[in-house]
Amino acid sequence: MGTHTTHTTHTTGTTHSTDAPHRTDSTARADRSRTVLIIGGRVETVRKARDLGLRVVNVQRPEEYRPEHAELVEAALLADYTDWSVLGPLVTAAHQVYGFAGVTTITEPGVEPVGLISDALGLRGNSHRCARLMRDKEAMRLHLSWRPDAVAAGPVTDREALSDFGERHGYPFIVKPVDAAASFGVRKVEGPEALDAVWRAITDLRGSTDHPFANYFPVDRFLMEEYLDGPEFSVESMSFDGRHVPLAVTEKTTLGTFVESGHAMPARLSPADEDAVLRCAAESLDALGLRHGPAHTEVKLTGRGPRLIESHSRPGGDRIMDLVDAAYGVDIESYVSGWAAGVLPALEGRPEPRAAAATRFLTAEPGRVSAVEGDADVRGQDGVLGVDVTVAVGDTIRPLEASWDRVGQVLVTGPDTDAAVALGEQLAGKISVITTPDGS
CATH class of the missing domain: 3.30.470.20 (ATP-grasp fold, B domain)
Known part of the structure; x- marks a missing residue:
């Protein structure tokens, strides 16, 4: 049966769809019961859904849409999926065409959109309220504050709030962004003498766009927690x-x-x-x-x-x-x-x-990458699941302030956890990412 491809551009986003015309009603009903909406994520997520016999509609940011996506999806909605004013109308209209059986994501920025869609379309999934509690660290702490194992926490409203929290709950304590991820902006406040420096760091980070995922994790509010x-x-x-x-x-x-x-x-x-x-x-x-x-x-x-x-x-x-x-x-x-x-x-x-499995991450000194050594030899070792080196010669390495500043990882298996950890550490030590200071 032939197919046709349509491209429709709206102010709210772009829809790319591949659909087969002239289907029977029974075929259409079967398709509608096996169509899943995937928010963000990698190509492999789509491929695995297809392997289950599912049709996939994928919502992606335009800059993250790849040719591999187009080969696998029934349709792609290209939009900023963290903006509900854009996503809501697109998904509602697409649901009328494709009849989603479910909605899901593997990404942190996608969990709140999935909750909103589940609520709006009545799909199996967690509510937006649940998703928001698990995204907003301050809301989560407040929601769980009645529990006997609750962790003392409070918002950073000003410099004095830091001092008050230290006096009430002792030192050290933790300060971290409410909506960030990957350990970005997390600081340990060792004592009263550190408060001025921590307050300056908070002030500098608020509104910062100087990190790779600023579109997904805007830094605004900060939370204090007991250590x-x-x-x-x-x-x-x-x-x-x-x-x-x-x-x-x-x-x-x-x-x-x-x-x-x-x-x-x-x-x-x-x-x-x-x-x-x-x-x-x-x-x-x-x-x-x-x-x-x-x-x-x-x-x-x-x-x-x-x-x-x-x-x-x-x-x-x-x-x-x-x-x-x-x-x-x-x-x-x-x-x-x-x-x-x-x-x-x-x-x-x-x-x-x-079996047991382990991963160890690769780091490098800040600067410009001049060489990557040892990764080819490690890939061929017994027990290796994968080797990721995420930088290449000429790339710039940032100071290690978040998970995205690491430069790769080695994944291994072993007969037990001791063996897997030892192998992971040994093989990670064989890979070198060599840098020279910027400007040299």
């Missing part, structure tokens, strides 16, 4: 009609800037501590109203027990999805679309590990 001491973990989970199924507990290592330097699973925890971390995550998801799909919940195991750092209604970044697939055989990215569209069943219980 949580102890090892950090994340719980990767899928939720099915309010039933939370843990997929993995991931242990983390971080740098002094709070930027994560590595992940590994299964986490090396005693059964009692693992149960405590899982319980903290599940209770937090219940309290935040999450009912469907993936979650990435960060927890610190303090001397007073587990405490929630943050939770996100999307899969973990840093290729944690790939680690879960390697260690547990669960493809979160497929489940994101498959559950939303109703073509994959709910998982009955937590999967058993079949």
Whole structure:
């Protein structure tokens, strides 16, 4: 059967669609029941949805739309999907044509649009209220403030608020942007002598556009939180009609800037501590109203027990999805679309590990890249899942202030977590990104 392609440009965005004419009514009904709306994300998300037999309508920013998308999607809505005044009319009109069975995303900027769409179209998904609570760190802390394990927090309104918080809750404490991500702008306030410098940093960062994701994460409001001491973990989970199924507990290592330097699973925890971390995550998801799909919940195991750092209604970044697939055989990215569209069943219980998996990140001194060495040799080593080097000769390396300032990662598997971590550290150490100071 032939196809036709139409391109329609509006002031609110661009629609590219590929549709087959003259379908029978039964075919059209079948198509409508198997069409998923994907907000943002990578090409692989679309490809995996297609592998499940789904038709895909993809909303992308125009600058992030790739030829590979066009080969896979039924239609593309090219627009700023964080602007509901643009997205709402586009999606509503597209729903009349395609009849979405579900809506989903794997990206942090996409979670609130997905909530708005779920509410507006009556699709299976988390509410916008839930999505907003899990995006707005201040709203989340306020919403959970009644819990016995609540973390003391408050907004940074002025310089005096910093001093007052330190007097009430002690030092050190944490200051971070309310709506940012990737550890950007997070600072540890060691004592009263640091308050002036922290206030200057907050003032400088407000309204800043000098970072790669300024369009997605505008820096405006800041939050203060009591400092949580102890090892950090994340719980990767899928939720099915309010039933939370843990997929993995991931242990983390971080740098002094709070930027994560590595992940590994299964986490090396005693059964009692693992149960405590899982319980903290599940209770937090219940309290935040999450009912469907993936979650990435960060927890610190303090001397007073587990405490929630943050939770996100999307899969973990840093290729944690790939680690879960390697260690547990669960493809979160497929489940994101498959559950939303109703073509994959709910998982009955937590999967058993079949291996261990780890990643270690690559960093480099600030400056201009003059050479990248060792990555080709590492790619051929046994146990390597992947090697990403995200810079090339001539690129400029920024100071390490957020996750996006790292320069790559090595992903590996092993028979146990000790072995996977050791291999990841060994192989990451074989890759060098050499820089020279700018201007030299």
